[in-house]
Amino acid sequence: MIKILIADDEPLIRRSLKRLFSDCEVIECEDGKSAIRDWKLYQPQIVILDVLMPERTGYQVVQEISEELKRDTVIVVMSAYSGSDVEKDSDLDLFVKKPFENILELKKMILGLL
C-alpha cells in the first residue's frame, strides 16, 4: 500500500486529502516539525506539504530532510500564494496552487508522479 504523508495545519484540508487518498496509507501532520519526524519515521513514497505551517514551513521541511530520503519520495508543495514569488525547489516534484479547482484531478497528477 502506498504511504502518503500529509502536512497541513488546516484540518479540513487534511481530512479532504485523507479521504481523497482513502485507498492509501495516510499519515497526517499538523505542523512542520512533526512532518520531519514522521517523514523520517514512516519514509512515505509521497509527501504533500503546505507551505505556511507552524514550527517549519513546507520548504524548510524539505530542506531539513536528507538527500537520500528526498530521492526516494514524490514531494508536493501546496500554497495559497502564487508560486511565482517562491523559488521553486529542484527537490519538488509538484507545486499546487491553493485553492484547488478540482481535487480529483489532483489525485491523478500526484499518483502519476510515482
Added chain:
Amino acid sequence: MVAILCSSQWADLSEVLSKTSYCSYFVSFENWSIADLEQLFSRPSFCGALTESLSPRELALIASELNKQLLQSQAREKKRLHSQELRQLEVFNQELEAIVAERTQIFEESKAEEDARLIQTRGIVKSIQDLAQVQDVEEILLFLKRELKAFHGVGEVLTLEWTQGGPQDLVKAQWISKDQVQSAMVKMKFNESSKTLRGDAQTIKSAELLPLTQIFHRPVGAGLLLTLDEEKRRFILVESFLAESEWPTVHQYLSDRVLPISLTFDRVMIEKEILASIERWEESFDSVQDALAIVSHTFEVARSNKAFERYKGSKCYEIFLNRSAPCENCPLQKKTKSLQVISDDRNIYELSSNPLIIDDLPQLNYYSIHLYSDRTESRDLSARALQSEKMAALGELSAHIAHELNNPLTGIRSLAQILLGDSQLPGSLREDLKQIESGAERAQKIIENLMRFTKGETGELIALTPKEVIESTLPFIKTALRDHRYHISPGFGEKRFLAELPLMQQVLFNLINNASQAMENAGELWIEGGEIAVENKVQCYIDVRDSGPGIPRALRQKVFEPLFTTKQEGAGTGLGLALSKKIVESFGGKIIILDSEIGAHFRVIFEVQGST
C-alpha cells in the same frame, strides 16, 4: 497911583498906609521924631520926602508930573517885558521846530528800514512757499539757481554730502546741468572746521574747492558753504565770482534761507526714504506668493498684493473669491487673531486673520491683515495619502483574512468534490453537496476578487471586458446596494479594453457607491456594460445610473474636482470621483455625465483594444 500924604507922626501914617494900596506916596513929615522917620525910610515904597511946604496946586502939579513919569516908566517896563517875552517865545519856537525836524527824520528813517525788512521778509516767505512745493533735490538746486540769478556772478550751486564711515574724504556732489541733476563722487578732504551748526554759512576759498574742477572741467571760484546737517555732513556750496564787497549781500540772502532749505532737504530725503521703503514694502508684499490683504471691518480692501487681486470689486470676497457675500465663516468680525479655512469653487485656503487697530477708535476704523494660504494641494495630498494608507492597511488585512478563509473553503470544496465522486451517493445528498461545493467556490471567487481589489496587482494591464469588470466588482457592493433595487446587464463581454482590473473595480465601486449614497430613500440602480460604435470606432462602456436627485448641469465639471463632496462630513473624502477620473484617464478612457431624465448617469468609456 501917586499920593501925597501929610501927617504929624508915623503912627497915623502907618495906619493909613496899611489900609491903602498906594504904590508911591509923598509924605510931609514936619515935626516927626527921628524914630518915626527911620520907620518911614525903611518902607520899600518910600520915594522921597518933601521938605518944603508946597501949595496944593504945586503939589497937584508935582503929583501929576510924578504920575506921568510913573505911567511912562510903567509903559516902558511893560514894553521891555513884552519884547523879552517875545524873544523867549521865538527861542522856544525854534527849539520846537528842531525837535519836530529830528523826530520826522527818525520816523522816516525807521519807515525805510521797516520797508526794507518787510521786503526781505516777503522774500523769505516766498522762498519758503517755493520750497514747500519742492519734491526732490533737483528742485532744491533748481530753486537756488533761479533765486541766485539775481546776483550776477554766482556760479554753480551744489549739494555736498561727505560719506560717513569708510573713506573719510569722499564726497557726493550733486548739481544741475542742463536742467537735470547730476551727481558724482569726488575725493575731497572734509574740513572739520566746516562742521558748523545747521544754518551757518561760511566762505570757502577757491583753493579748497580744487577737487571740484574735475567735475566742471574748469577752475572753480570761491564759495559759500551752508551747513544743512552737520551730523550728516550735508552742505550746500554756492560758487561765487562776486567782488568781495558784494559777498555780504549773498551771504545775508543765503543765511536768511539756509534753515528752510535745510529743512526742505531733510523733508525731501525723508520723503525719498519713505517712498523707497513703501516701494520695498510693496515689492515684498507682492513677492509673497500667498494672497495678502488689509481688510477693513466693512470688508473693504485697503491694500493688497498681486496674488490677491483676482477679480473685480472693492470688497475682499469680491476681489479674491468672486463672491457676492462675505464667506460664512469669515474671521473678520471676531476681531481676534484667528485661523479659518475658506474655499472657492476650486481651492481651499487657510485664512489667517491678524487684527490691526489703526485709530484710537477701533470700532470705527478696524482693519485686519488677511493671509490666504492655498492648502488645496496639501489637503488633496494628505487626503490622498490617508486614503492610500487606508487602502494599504485594508489590503493587508484583507490578504490575511482571505488566506485564512481560503484554507477551510478549500477543504470544504475539496471534501464536497470527493464525496460527489462517490457513485453510491443518494441523489438528494448529491444535490446538497453540489450546493455546498458551488457555495464554497463562490466564496473563494469573492476572496480572490477582494484580494485583487485591495492588494492592487498594479502595473499589469489586462484586456478586460465590461462584463468582467462588472461581475468581479459586484460581490463587494451588494451590501452597499442592499437598500436599493438594482438591475445588472453586464453585456456580452466580446470587446476588450486595456486596464488594470483592481483599479477598474475601484472606479466602478466608487460610481456605484456614490449612486447608492445619493439616493436617500430606496431607489433604483442600473449597471450596464456594452459596446457602442462612435465615429468608426468601437468603444466599451460601463454605465451607472440611479434614480436619485441627479447632478445639476453647473456642477458637472465640479464633481470631478478633488475634495468636492456633497456628502455629509465623514461620509466621503471628496476624492472618489477625482481619483476615478484619474484612473480612467490613465488608461486612455473617459468618465462623462450623460443627460438623464431622472437621477445621475455616469458612463465610463474605453477605446476597444485594437480598434482604429
